[in-house]
Amino acid sequence: MRDVAIVGVGCTEFGEMWDSSFRSLFIEAGVQALSDADIKGKHIDEIYIGNMSAGRFIAQEHVAALISDYSGMSELHVPATRVEAACASGGLALRQGYMAVASGISDTVVVGGVEKMTDVVSNQSIEILAAASDREWEAFYGATFPGLYAMIANRHIHEYGTKREQIAQVAVKNHYNATMNPKAQFQRAISIEKVLNATKVADPLTLFDSSPITDGAAALVLVPAEKAHQYTDTPVYIKGSGQASDTISLHDRRDICTIEATVEAAKTAYKMAGIQPSDVDVAEVHDCFTIAEILATEDLGFCEKGEGGKLIEEGKTELDGDIPINPSGGLKACGHPVGATGIKQAVEITTQLLGEAGDRQVDCETGLCHNVGGSGGTATVHILSREA
Amino acid sequence: MRDVAIVGVGCTEFGEMWDSSFRSLFIEAGVQALSDADIKGKHIDEIYIGNMSAGRFIAQEHVAALISDYSGMSELHVPATRVEAACASGGLALRQGYMAVASGISDTVVVGGVEKMTDVVSNQSIEILAAASDREWEAFYGATFPGLYAMIANRHIHEYGTKREQIAQVAVKNHYNATMNPKAQFQRAISIEKVLNATKVADPLTLFDSSPITDGAAALVLVPAEKAHQYTDTPVYIKGSGQASDTISLHDRRDICTIEATVEAAKTAYKMAGIQPSDVDVAEVHDCFTIAEILATEDLGFCEKGEGGKLIEEGKTELDGDIPINPSGGLKACGHPVGATGIKQAVEITTQLLGEAGDRQVDCETGLCHNVGGSGGTATVHILSREA
Structure with a gap:
C-alpha cells in the first residue's frame, strides 16, 4: 500500500x-x-x-x-x-x-x-432525502430526517441532561464560522434566541438546527x-481512511445516541494514521442537524459520551478552542449538497492545513473529516496531515 | 497486486x-x-x-x-x-x-x-431507464433506448450490409439457450419470423429484439x-478486469457502430490476462437489444468490424460454435435486472467454467463477461479462467 x-x-x-x-x-x-x-x-x-x-x-x-x-x-x-x-x-x-x-x-x-x-x-426534496432512511420501515410511516434526529436529540437530553441551549449553540458557532467563508450558503451570524424561537421543524429542533437544501x-x-x-x-497527506456501516433504521440501533458506524470508521482511520483523537487539531464533522455535531464530537472521541453539550458550551469547539469543529460553517451554515459534502470537508481541511483559510484559519497540523449517510447507516472518517 | x-x-x-x-x-x-x-x-x-x-x-x-x-x-x-x-x-x-x-x-x-x-x-420504467442517457440532450428530446439502439441498427445495416434476419437471429439463439436455463425469464424458443413480425418498438427493432423489464x-x-x-x-480466477468510459450521448460518438468503451475495457482486460480474443472460449455479452450483441462480438475482437452479422448467421456464436455467446440466454431471454446483469454474467461464466451449466454447457477454460451502461458511456470487461 x-x-x-x-x-x-x-x-x-x-x-x-x-x-x-x-x-x-x-x-x-x-x-x-x-x-x-x-x-x-x-x-x-x-x-x-x-x-x-x-x-x-x-x-x-x-x-x-x-x-x-x-x-x-x-x-x-x-x-x-x-x-x-x-x-x-x-x-x-x-x-x-x-x-x-x-x-x-x-x-x-x-x-x-x-x-x-x-x-x-421543497417538499419533494424532503421526500427524496427520506430515501436515505429505510423506506419500508421509516419513511412509509412518516419519519423524515428532521423527525429522526429530533428523537436522537430528545433522547440525548433525557439520557445525559444535555441542554437545549447547548444544542442551539452548534448552529450559532457554525453560522459564525461561515461569516468568514465566502463560499458558504449562509454568511450571517445568529443568536441562541434566534435558533430557539425559529419555526419548529420537529420538536425540539427548529429551522436553525437544520442544514439547508x-x-x-x-x-x-x-x-x-x-x-x-x-x-x-x-x-x-491522507494518513487514515475508514468506512463502516450499521442498521439503516434508527429504531434498530443498540443506542440511538451513538452512531456506531462513526465509532468504527474512526477506529480504523485512527489506527491507520497511528494517532489518538487528542492528536486531531481541527475537524469537519457531519452536522446535518445540530444534535449530530454533538454526537460526532463524542463518537470521534473528542469527549466522553454525553459530554458533547458541555464541550460546545465551554467553547472548546470554537475556532480558538482545543478542537475547532466545522471551521467552514459545516453542513449547517456552509450548506449541504448531499453528495458533495464529504469532498467539501476534505477541501476545507486541506485549506486549513495549508494555512489558506483566511479569517477562519485555525492552528493545525492534523485534521479529520467525518461524513455520515442517513441517520448513521454509513460513516466515513479520513485523517489528513501536512506531514508525510 | x-x-x-x-x-x-x-x-x-x-x-x-x-x-x-x-x-x-x-x-x-x-x-x-x-x-x-x-x-x-x-x-x-x-x-x-x-x-x-x-x-x-x-x-x-x-x-x-x-x-x-x-x-x-x-x-x-x-x-x-x-x-x-x-x-x-x-x-x-x-x-x-x-x-x-x-x-x-x-x-x-x-x-x-x-x-x-x-x-x-411500464412507461415509467422506460422513463427511469432513459436516465442512463444524457437527460438534457437525448431523453428530453424524446430519445429512448430502443430508439438509440434502432439508430445503431440502421447505421450498421447501411454501413456493413448487415441483414435484418441476422440481427433477429441473436434473439432466436438467446431464447433457445434460455430454454435450458431454469432461472431465465423467457424459457421458450422463438423463430426469426416471430421476431420480424412482432410489434415494432423502434424501426427496425421489434419487441423481440429488446431485453425485458x-x-x-x-x-x-x-x-x-x-x-x-x-x-x-x-x-x-479473475485474470483480467477493465473499465472504460465514453461520451454519454450517442450523437457525440466518432462512430455509432463502435462502442469504444468496450474496445478500451477489453484491451485492458486482455492485456492483464495476457490473452487474445481468440483465446476466449465463451462469453456473456451485453445484448440489451439484438444489435448490441452484434456490436459486442465485433468490439471484443471475436470478428472484424462489420462482420458480426455474418458471425451469428454462420452459427459461430451458438453453444457448439467457435465462440458461444450468451449461453444463459443473455439479457434478451434470461432477463435484464439492470444493476444485477453484470454480476449474473459472472455467475454464468463461473458456472460454465466449472462444467455445471447442465444442458447449456459449453466446452470452455476461459470466459469473458461484458457489461455496458447506457448506449456505451461505460463498459466493463472481465476475463475468468479455471487456471490460476
Missing part, C-alpha cells in the same frame, strides 16, 4: 445556484482542482464521483460517465465510477479514490462530489505521496 | 417477481453465494453493490447499507458501497471488489447486483487466489 497525497482542491460556492446546472457545477469544481494541481485531463487515470440522488433530483443516473464526458475526457476513456451512500457519498468517493491510488492501480485520480437539489420544490460541488486530485512534489510544494 | 478468485456464486430466478421485494431478492442471491463458499457473514470484510436506480424504482437510496443490514451484518459494521453506471452497475461492483482484494485492502468481499423493476408501470439479483464471493482452496476445490 502506497501513501496518498492531495495535490489539488476545488469547490464551488454553495447555495441556491439557479444559474448553474448539475454538470456545470461539477465542471467548475473539477477545473479548479486540476488547475490547482497544474494537471490536464489527459493525466487522469480514474474518476470517482459521490452523488446521492441525481436520479430523483434531476432525472439523471450514469453521472460519472456524464461528468467525464462534459469534462472533455470522453476520448481518454478513463474509468468513471459513481458511488452512493446517501449523504456519505462524498466520503465514499474519497475512500475509493484513496484505495485506487494506495493499491497502485491508478496514479492520478480525481474524486468529486456533486448535488443539484434546488430543481425540485443546497447546490454545490467539490473535487480533489489524489496522487501517490512519492510523486506529490511533482505537482505541488505543499501536498497534504 | 494479488490474484483474485471467485469461490461462491448466487443468483435468483429472473422475471416478474411479484412475491419478492428488493431486499429479499438480494438476500436470496447473497445467501446462495455465501453458502456456496461455505462462509458466514462474520468473515466478510467489505460489500460492493451494483444498482442502477432503486431511488426511482422503489424510492430507496443508500442500498448497500440496507443490504448489509438486512443480511444480518449491521453489528459487523463492514464497509458497504453502492456503485452505479446505469446497466453497467454490476460490472462496476465486480471491478471494485476485484480491486479491493487485489490490492490487499480486503480479504473476503461480496459483490452483488440487484434491481427491482416491476414495482412501477426484470426483477433479480446475483452475488459472488471474492477472495485472494492463494486462499481460494480454503473455500472450494474449484475456484475460478
Whole structure:
C-alpha cells in the first residue's frame, strides 16, 4: 500500500445556484482542482464521483460517465465510477479514490462530489432525502430526517441532561464560522434566541438546527505521496481512511445516541494514521442537524459520551478552542449538497492545513473529516496531515 | 497486486417477481453465494453493490447499507458501497471488489447486483431507464433506448450490409439457450419470423429484439487466489478486469457502430490476462437489444468490424460454435435486472467454467463477461479462467 497525497482542491460556492446546472457545477469544481494541481485531463487515470440522488433530483443516473464526458475526457476513456451512500457519498468517493491510488492501480485520480437539489420544490426534496432512511420501515410511516434526529436529540437530553441551549449553540458557532467563508450558503451570524424561537421543524429542533437544501460541488486530485512534489510544494497527506456501516433504521440501533458506524470508521482511520483523537487539531464533522455535531464530537472521541453539550458550551469547539469543529460553517451554515459534502470537508481541511483559510484559519497540523449517510447507516472518517 | 478468485456464486430466478421485494431478492442471491463458499457473514470484510436506480424504482437510496443490514451484518459494521453506471452497475461492483482484494485492502468481499423493476408501470420504467442517457440532450428530446439502439441498427445495416434476419437471429439463439436455463425469464424458443413480425418498438427493432423489464439479483464471493482452496476445490480466477468510459450521448460518438468503451475495457482486460480474443472460449455479452450483441462480438475482437452479422448467421456464436455467446440466454431471454446483469454474467461464466451449466454447457477454460451502461458511456470487461 502506497501513501496518498492531495495535490489539488476545488469547490464551488454553495447555495441556491439557479444559474448553474448539475454538470456545470461539477465542471467548475473539477477545473479548479486540476488547475490547482497544474494537471490536464489527459493525466487522469480514474474518476470517482459521490452523488446521492441525481436520479430523483434531476432525472439523471450514469453521472460519472456524464461528468467525464462534459469534462472533455470522453476520448481518454478513463474509468468513471459513481458511488452512493446517501449523504456519505462524498466520503465514499474519497475512500475509493484513496484505495485506487494506495493499491497502485491508478496514479492520478480525481474524486468529486456533486448535488443539484434546488430543481425540485421543497417538499419533494424532503421526500427524496427520506430515501436515505429505510423506506419500508421509516419513511412509509412518516419519519423524515428532521423527525429522526429530533428523537436522537430528545433522547440525548433525557439520557445525559444535555441542554437545549447547548444544542442551539452548534448552529450559532457554525453560522459564525461561515461569516468568514465566502463560499458558504449562509454568511450571517445568529443568536441562541434566534435558533430557539425559529419555526419548529420537529420538536425540539427548529429551522436553525437544520442544514439547508443546497447546490454545490467539490473535487480533489489524489496522487501517490512519492510523486506529490511533482505537482505541488505543499501536498497534504491522507494518513487514515475508514468506512463502516450499521442498521439503516434508527429504531434498530443498540443506542440511538451513538452512531456506531462513526465509532468504527474512526477506529480504523485512527489506527491507520497511528494517532489518538487528542492528536486531531481541527475537524469537519457531519452536522446535518445540530444534535449530530454533538454526537460526532463524542463518537470521534473528542469527549466522553454525553459530554458533547458541555464541550460546545465551554467553547472548546470554537475556532480558538482545543478542537475547532466545522471551521467552514459545516453542513449547517456552509450548506449541504448531499453528495458533495464529504469532498467539501476534505477541501476545507486541506485549506486549513495549508494555512489558506483566511479569517477562519485555525492552528493545525492534523485534521479529520467525518461524513455520515442517513441517520448513521454509513460513516466515513479520513485523517489528513501536512506531514508525510 | 494479488490474484483474485471467485469461490461462491448466487443468483435468483429472473422475471416478474411479484412475491419478492428488493431486499429479499438480494438476500436470496447473497445467501446462495455465501453458502456456496461455505462462509458466514462474520468473515466478510467489505460489500460492493451494483444498482442502477432503486431511488426511482422503489424510492430507496443508500442500498448497500440496507443490504448489509438486512443480511444480518449491521453489528459487523463492514464497509458497504453502492456503485452505479446505469446497466453497467454490476460490472462496476465486480471491478471494485476485484480491486479491493487485489490490492490487499480486503480479504473476503461480496459483490452483488440487484434491481427491482416491476414495482412501477411500464412507461415509467422506460422513463427511469432513459436516465442512463444524457437527460438534457437525448431523453428530453424524446430519445429512448430502443430508439438509440434502432439508430445503431440502421447505421450498421447501411454501413456493413448487415441483414435484418441476422440481427433477429441473436434473439432466436438467446431464447433457445434460455430454454435450458431454469432461472431465465423467457424459457421458450422463438423463430426469426416471430421476431420480424412482432410489434415494432423502434424501426427496425421489434419487441423481440429488446431485453425485458426484470426483477433479480446475483452475488459472488471474492477472495485472494492463494486462499481460494480454503473455500472450494474449484475456484475460478479473475485474470483480467477493465473499465472504460465514453461520451454519454450517442450523437457525440466518432462512430455509432463502435462502442469504444468496450474496445478500451477489453484491451485492458486482455492485456492483464495476457490473452487474445481468440483465446476466449465463451462469453456473456451485453445484448440489451439484438444489435448490441452484434456490436459486442465485433468490439471484443471475436470478428472484424462489420462482420458480426455474418458471425451469428454462420452459427459461430451458438453453444457448439467457435465462440458461444450468451449461453444463459443473455439479457434478451434470461432477463435484464439492470444493476444485477453484470454480476449474473459472472455467475454464468463461473458456472460454465466449472462444467455445471447442465444442458447449456459449453466446452470452455476461459470466459469473458461484458457489461455496458447506457448506449456505451461505460463498459466493463472481465476475463475468468479455471487456471490460476
